[in-house]
Amino acid sequence: MNPAYSVILFTTASGAGYGLLALLAVFAAAGVLPASTWLGFVGIGLGVALVAVGLLSSTFHLGRPERAWRAFTQWRSSWLAREGVAAVATFVPIAVFGIGWVFLNDTSGAFAWAAAATAVMAFVTVCCTAMIYASLKTIRQWNNALTLPAYLVLGLATGALLLVLVSALFGVYRPAFATLAATLLVVGLALKIAYWRHIDTEQPRSTLGTATGLGRFGEVRLLEMPHTEENFIMREMGYAVARKHARRLRVVAGLALFVLPLILLALALWSGPASVLPLGALATLSAGLGVAVERWLFFAEATHLSMIYYGRTG
Amino acid sequence: MTSLPTVTGDKRLGLVIDLDTCVGCHACATNCKEWNTSGHSAPLTDVNAYQAEQRGVWFNRVFTYEVGGQGPAARTVHFPKNCLHCEKPDCVTVCPTGASYKRAEDGIVLIDHDKCIGCALCSWACPYGAREMDEHQGVMKKCTLCIDKIYNTNLPEEDRTPACVATCPSKARHFGDFADPESNVSQLVRERGGFDLMPETGYRPTSKYLPPRTGNGAASAPRKLEPAPDLANAGKFLRWVDRVLSR
Numbered sequence: 001m002n003p004a005y006s007v008i009l010f011t012t013a014s015g016a017g018y019g020l021l022a023l024l025a026v027f028a029a030a031g032v033l034p035a036s037t038w039l040g041f042v043g044i045g046l047g048v049a050l051v052a053v054g055l056l057s058s059t060f061h062l063g064r065p066e067r068a069w070r071a072f073t074q075w076r077s078s079w080l081a082r083e084g085v086a087a088v089a090t091f092v093p094i095a096v097f098g099i100g101w102v103f104l105n106d107t108s109g110a111f112a113w114a115a116a117a118t119a120v121m122a123f124v125t126v127c128c129t130a131m132i133y134a135s136l137k138t139i140r141q142w143n144n145a146l147t148l149p150a151y152l153v154l155g156l157a158t159g160a161l162l163l164v165l166v167s168a169l170f171g172v173y174r175p176a177f178a179t180l181a182a183t184l185l186v187v188g189l190a191l192k193i194a195y196w197r198h199i200d201t202e203q204p205r206s207t208l209g210t211a212t213g214l215g216r217f218g219e220v221r222l223l224e225m226p227h228t229e230e231n232f233i234m235r236e237m238g239y240a241v242a243r244k245h246a247r248r249l250r251v252v253a254g255l256a257l258f259v260l261p262l263i264l265l266a267l268a269l270w271s272g273p274a275s276v277l278p279l280g281a282l283a284t285l286s287a288g289l290g291v292a293v294e295r296w297l298f299f300a301e302a303t304h305l306s307m308i309y310y311g312r313t314g
Numbered sequence: 315m316t317s318l319p320t321v322t323g324d325k326r327l328g329l330v331i332d333l334d335t336c337v338g339c340h341a342c343a344t345n346c347k348e349w350n351t352s353g354h355s356a357p358l359t360d361v362n363a364y365q366a367e368q369r370g371v372w373f374n375r376v377f378t379y380e381v382g383g384q385g386p387a388a389r390t391v392h393f394p395k396n397c398l399h400c401e402k403p404d405c406v407t408v409c410p411t412g413a414s415y416k417r418a419e420d421g422i423v424l425i426d427h428d429k430c431i432g433c434a435l436c437s438w439a440c441p442y443g444a445r446e447m448d449e450h451q452g453v454m455k456k457c458t459l460c461i462d463k464i465y466n467t468n469l470p471e472e473d474r475t476p477a478c479v480a481t482c483p484s485k486a487r488h489f490g491d492f493a494d495p496e497s498n499v500s501q502l503v504r505e506r507g508g509f510d511l512m513p514e515t516g517y518r519p520t521s522k523y524l525p526p527r528t529g530n531g532a533a534s535a536p537r538k539l540e541p542a543p544d545l546a547n548a549g550k551f552l553r554w555v556d557r558v559l560s561r
Contacts, residue, residue: 001438063432063452070411070429074316080435081410137404137515138441206441206512208379212393213509213523214333218382223390226343226375229368233443236434305512306443309377309395314441 001139002239003299010058011129012158012291014087015151017050018122019159020166023180025097025115025122027163028107032174035108039170040101046162048094055087079135083128090125093117126155133298140202140314141302146195153191154257157184158291161261161284164268168276175269178276182265185287189258192294196250199301204314211308222311237304238312241297249297257290316409318402319418326421326493327459328399328520329479330502334527336376336486338392342478343374346396346457349477353462355427359450371446373397373457374478381526391526394487396478397444397457398511398519399423405436405445414454420491421520422461427453441515464489492520 024043027033033043059065072088074081093114100111107115130151133142160181167173208222209215230238241249261283268279305314350373351358360370377393399416403423406414413429414436416422425436430453437445437454445456460476463469473480479487490499499522502508508522545556 061433063434063447063449063454064430067411067429067431070413070431071433072410074410074412077317077407078410078435080408080433084410132408132435135408136439138439205514210514211512212379212391213511213525214379214381214391216525217389217528218387221380222377223380224338224378226340226377226395227372231369231372231375232446232449233437236437236447237443304438304443305441305515309443 001299001302001304002236003296004061006057006060008292008295008299010054011151012054012288012295013050013057014054014129015126015155016158016162016288016291017047017052017054018090018126019155019157020050020162021047021094021159022119022122022156023159023163024166025118028097028101029112029115031108032176033107033167033172035101035105036170036172037102037105039166039172040098042169043163043166044094044098044101046166047159048091048098051087051090079128079131083125083132086121086125086128090118090121093121123152126152138305138314139302140205141199141298144195144198144202146191146198150188150191150195153184153188154291154294157181157188158284158287160184161280161287164265164276164280165284168273168280173273173276178265178269178280181283182262182269185258185262185265189254192254192258204303206305206308206314208308208311211305211314225310233306234310238307238310239300240303240312241300246297246301249293253290253294253297255290256286257294260286261290316406316412316414318406318416321418322421323417323419324493325419325491326401326520327464327490328421328492328499328522329396329459329476330488330490330499330508330522330524331394332486332488332502332506332524333391333393334486334524335484336392336394337484338376338378338390339483340376341481341483342394342487343372343376345477345481346374347372349460349463350458353460354458355425355455357448357451358455359448361449369449371448371455373444373446373455375443389526394478395442395444395511397423397459398442398517398521399457399459401518401520402516404439404517408435408439410435422459423456424458424461425454425456427451427455430454441512441517442519459489492522 059068071081071084075085096114097111097118100106130148134147137143164177164181167177208220212220214220264279264283268276303314308314347358358371362368374396379391379393380388381391382388406416411429411431413426432452445454448455464474475489479489488499490497503522506524508524510519
């Protein structure tokens, strides 16, 4: 599948944004984070900005962005519509919780309920995003049980790194934040290793024989293409990354998204609060790059059933 | 509504494509483009139509496959492919806007081009590669089963068939109602063993394909020619006949 940069930015930025907002909400409601104005403003502001940038960039790959509002209507059947509805609905508890924190310095009572709703809705929205991909039967690299947990854990892990950074910036950092981020990164690494092993070993469900129904007569081979130039289907679904490059990029994603941030987090935990800010910033930067590579691979390594007709594997 | 219709009408319209008689002439694709560039889905935009890197929207694409390995048993099969108007079309249910829909009355899968936002998700959901983006208009386009031709009462009744069916010179394409067990298409499917493409995906296409026939020589080696008889061993009379005839 063609890895559109707008969709990569959308899924990674909104994932991190929702992860950060959910963690801020949980820790603020639990009284772990103080209800101080600037912490709330920067923390919630950063989360909302990431979500907004993600949602806006997702409209850039539309053919008719001015009609994007129509995408909220078909939530009964479409995960994309559900994602849109959930994303907009999440802004309501965020607004209530944010006003309480930033302007009234209160994250208890009704505002704690709004915080809980923020965390739940952030979870629901990321689930919807993942299901857009996981529900497509045409793409075996997406249509499996590992897609949804990977989106959730990577969103939470990148959000947790941002929480470490923001809390260090305002002097309210706790080692538990770094431990949480590290735990999520370890789970994320395990999920991605399991995912890559799964897509490498799973047998394609369809072949040119079943696609054409001609398998009963023996081996089927493409003799002539229907046209001389690449069509929309081939450009959109036929994107292929060389296996050699995919291996290297998996290593890059593994190092940048998981290994390096884990080392930096361990250093931060070991060396004490003073070094958390620079180490956390480095870890966040590295993980940001890593998650972009991971998401690029998620698209580039995905093969589409329609390409079987063009003589490729589905 | 992009939910599938819960009540279905009397008709289930679709095509039967005969892989035995298709000669791969691309007339279906050409006539489809000709009709549909000025009808319901107009225009079927072409980009760089007369230069390198030309791209454009086509509802019909004709592939050619070699079947049965290489050698005498191998055969060439021309394979036209367009939307199969599935009974369970995920391209419809994934649509976030309600632009993509399946008609209850005849099962035709259509796009409302005034509602489409061009997100391309429907094309991702189609295993047959039947939907193509019109990059000039920014909306998705697809085969309509010539909805503006088959119901067009301004046309003589015999012309109310899809453009691809009307033009096929080898009658490899048939149009009809699969809900009627006695229709031409239902009978063809029954008699010739019509089948679904990629049945394992569960999209349950309405349109069917007929397999190529395995007739004389299709699966057997060509006959060897006998060498001319050697005249050296023939008798005097036959050699004389040979001389006379060779003059």
